[in-house]
Amino acid sequence: xxxxxxxxxxxxxxxxxxxxxxxxxxMNHEYxxxxxxxxxxxLRLIHYSVGAGITDQGEVPNGYNVSRSTxxxxxxxxxxxxPSQTSVYFCASSPGGGYYGYTFGSGTRLTVV
Amino acid sequence: xxxxKQNSPSLSVQxxxxxxxxxxxxxxxxxxxxxxxxxxxxxxTFLISISSIKDKNEDGRFxxxxxxxxxxxxxxxxxxxxxxxxxYFCAASALQGAQKLVFGQGTRLTINP
Numbered sequence: 045x046x047x048x049x050x051x052x053x054x055x056x057x058x059x060x061x062x063x064x065x066x067x068x069x070x071m072n073h074e075y076x077x078x079x080x081x082x083x084x085x086x087l088r089l090i091h092y093s094v095g096a097g098i099t100d101q102g103e104v105p106n107g108y109n110v111s112r113s114t115x116x117x118x119x120x121x122x123x124x125x126x127p128s129q130t131s132v133y134f135c136a137s138s139p140g141g142g143y144y145g146y147t148f149g150s151g152t153r154l155t156v157v
Numbered sequence: 158x159x160x161x162k163q164n165s166p167s168l169s170v171q172x173x174x175x176x177x178x179x180x181x182x183x184x185x186x187x188x189x190x191x192x193x194x195x196x197x198x199x200x201x202t203f204l205i206s207i208s209s210i211k212d213k214n215e216d217g218r219f220x221x222x223x224x225x226x227x228x229x230x231x232x233x234x235x236x237x238x239x240x241x242x243x244x245y246f247c248a249a250s251a252l253q254g255a256q257k258l259v260f261g262q263g264t265r266l267t268i269n270p
Contacts, residue, residue, distance in 0.1 A: 077257075077258070086163075086246060086260035086261050086262045086263055087260040089258065089259075134201070138256075141257075141258075142188065142189045142252065142255030144206075145191050145193075145203040145206055146203070148193075149200050150198070150199055151198075151199070151200055
């Protein structure tokens with residue numbers, strides 16, 4: 045049981061480039077989310093999904109795009125990378141949010157130069 | 158507007174003693190509170206949660222206390238072990254919006270031999 049798998053683990057981008065961070069879960073969870081972690085700021089919600097075909101914005105959605113065509117996959121797209129998007133990105137999934145909590149992937153460390 | 162706050166960036170405790178991590182929140186609509194543990198280069202791992210209808214929840218060495226009137230929760234670890242050294246995040250979500258976790262900034266716990 046792999047849980048939540050994120051690829052790549054590390055990525056360096058040039059300003060203006062685009063890329064997709066991949067996230068897949070094999071637990072048949074309906075809820076999936078993307079967070080970014082910056083020093084001293086905890087984890088902040090970027091986008092989330094409560095099921096295939098349903099996505100919504102979190103606290104810091106600007107510059108990111110998501111889609112959810114299957115239950116398993118929830119990719120995060122950076123449209124035009126900026127140095128402010130240098131961060132560690134975590135994907136997470138949950139059977140129902142709230143008390144159940146979320147299972148997190150191991151993260152993608154992104155540097156934009 | 159920081160809805161979940163962990164005011165202590167770090168805490169150092171002797172092995173075998175009690176570790177107490179604190180968390181304050183401002184949003185009275187929060188219904189669920191969770192603690193996560195994070196090791197370097199890994200994703201956060203769910204530790205323990207509590208719903209707003211309870212004031213205490215125990216799981217082995219870990220106990221979470223909730224004081225709704227003070228909008229305060231704490232995580233007690235007894236006895237503390239070297240493997241407990243990690244960053245601990247407090248998180249909260251509302252029943253309406255259970256898919257959105259709001260995290261505190263984290264507290265780095267160091268257990269000294």
